[in-house]
Amino acid sequence: MLGTPAFGTTFAITAISTYLPTLLGVESGPLVTGAVIAGEGAAGLLLPIVVGVLNDRRSRVVADRMRFVLLAVPLCLAGLLLVATDLDTVVIICGAAAYFVGHFAYLTPYEALYPDLVPDRVSGRSRTAASSWRFAGLGAALIGGGFLIDLWAPAVFLVAAAAVAAGTATLLRVLWSRRDMTLPGAGGSGAGALRAVGRVVRDREVSRILLATLLWNLALQGLKAFVVLFFTVGLGRSASFVSGVVFPLVALGLVAAIPLAGRAADRYGDRPVLAAASAVYGAGLLGAGLTHSWWMILLVPVPAAAAGTVMTVNYSALMRVLPDEHHGAASGLFLLSRGLGCLVGPLAVGVAVSLAAPAFPASQGYDAMWFVIGPAVLAAVPLLLWPSRRRSAS
Template sequence: MVDNDHGTRTSAFLAVLGLPAFGIALAYTLVTTYLPVLIERLSGPAITGAMVAGEGVLSLIVPTVVGSWSDATGTRIGGRMPFVLVGAVLAITGLVLIPVNAGSLLGIGIGLTVFFVGYFVYYSPYYALFPDLVPDAQRGRSQGAQGTFRSVGMLASLSVGGLLLHWWQPLPFLLGAVAIIGVTVVLYLSIRTRLQTTSPESTRNRTGRAREWELLRDQPDIRRWAVANSLWETAVGALRVFVVLYFTQGLGLSLPQVSGALALVGGAAIVAAPVSGKLADRYGHRPVMTAALWIFALGLLPPLLSTNTYFIAAIVPITFAAVVLITLPYSVLMGLLPDRQQHGIGAGLFGFSRGIGVLLGPLLAGLAVQLCRSVDVLVFAETDGYSAVFGVTSAALLASIPVLRRMPTHRDGA
């Protein structure tokens, strides 16, 4: 009975800790998926892409500063929660500004910038709460719980965002704001008694960026992790930006048909997130991630060879593999840090490596589409070049396999 009670309390705590991922993912997906519809009405695709791609620039700067700052901050509610609260206020402000200024590119740009700054201020210390509060033996499970909530938020936004935008233009953005308010309040009320004042440490006299470069220089495993994670984010970033255009422009499917495929993505992600964490805890991170890489990379090859839509059925195992690569890398990094108390630095490093992928993925994929539009090889010409996106994605995934293979296999690492 005692073990059952303990297990129940642990599950409840991990659920509360993972809940903010739902609100963050819901708001983030609503903005990155449906805001381009509003921008497109005022400009062309080039400006639309440039405005949304600003996320990559901010992700190279903000997480590092905030992560290391939260390591060095001491308050009655710990070093992380003040930044989470400030980030929530900024993100909510941006979500309100976007629809209010929907008729102005400048206004939308200001709202989008405020939202992304708030998003990064929020998620770096939020991610650092996991290693702060969760025992090493439950790292995979905790990331699985967080990944589940993130997947549910993504599914909800993909499924209803377009309908909400059709009903009333501000509605999806206001829903994102309400979601962030709700999950942040629940998080604070649930864990405030576990938060402690941060004590000074010898490494805190260095800036976050200097400490990150020091880790990359002196820790080969962390260096390999950063390269691999950037490649994984490059693959995911390329798909996120261009997969809808591949279906609509490349295959000629309607948006309702594409929405059905995206619902499959969200449904598969909900199943994959908790399963990936349990598999990692049982078999180790590296074997699980290696299998996911092969499934993901090889599963993307059919669209390079054919325009037959039957391959859409493979979207479920591909999504499962992709979610593994989204869910597990952070817990791998936490196991590689030489100083387990520098979780903010780790969150900043995670954001920095992710930012490289966010920049490279859309850039390389867009260039590949442009160059392959008139190339009569494979099905490039038939899809107006958009099938080249899958070549870029597969190449990034396959390139990461030898890097991952050189990372440690023990439970505290990969």
């Protein structure tokens, strides 16, 4: 039940990034729309560290951590409701900005609850539960959101607000009996913000996982931004082919992998599972750039399953090596590395496609994307091969 808020937060952020452009309209232009959506990445760079360190220094029991979550909820709901009003462009942009700020202010203390409360022996399975809720929120927003937009455009944002509120209420109910439970390293070290963050970053095992997380998210965001264009512009396929053939095969791989990924990590260790999944994932991405044969489409579930494994288990690996007194700072750094990937991935792929058009005339340069995101995933493998230590039991 600790994973239930992931449904609402994923539904909401997907609704904002996917359907907000329909409210901004053609008159706003792609520059304004792109700048508004990029606000997610900007918030992801600025907020998590500040909120995480402050959360560590002010949290001694579970109830303290939850207070930070509850302070963010009104901002999330206000942002979604402002977007839903669909009054004018300025109101919509203000609503989106409010939600982005609330989103990361919410996620930072929420993610810190996992290493606070979940024993090492089941940390992988705990992330499987969270990924299952997140995947359900993504699917509900992409599929159900389309129908809601057709019925009444603001409806998808109202449903998103209800989902965030319901997930938070469930979390409160689950943790109420544990509200007075003392957190590991209660109250933090009292060090300044930069010193606390630096102490976490200087831990080599933590920094390697954070760097691998950046590489995985660079690849994921670059893929999400350009995969449809690769098929429609690069290969001349229809959008219905992508939504009717490619995406269902991706979903098949995710559905097969996510329930097993956490159990495999708990049994065999996070690092070996992540290294093997990254190798398969990266090889599959490179293979897509080397050949366009029909049988490559049939193999899509394999790298998709590996990608689902990576994105499920990555935070579990971090949980096992965190210093007890810096869970908030570490969760902030984790979200920061994800935010950097969100910013760098689409930019790197976009530049590569633009420059590589003469080298890949058959796909109008879009084959270049695979040679950016594939090596990024493979570069994470050596980071996972050092011997790991488990975080101390508390």
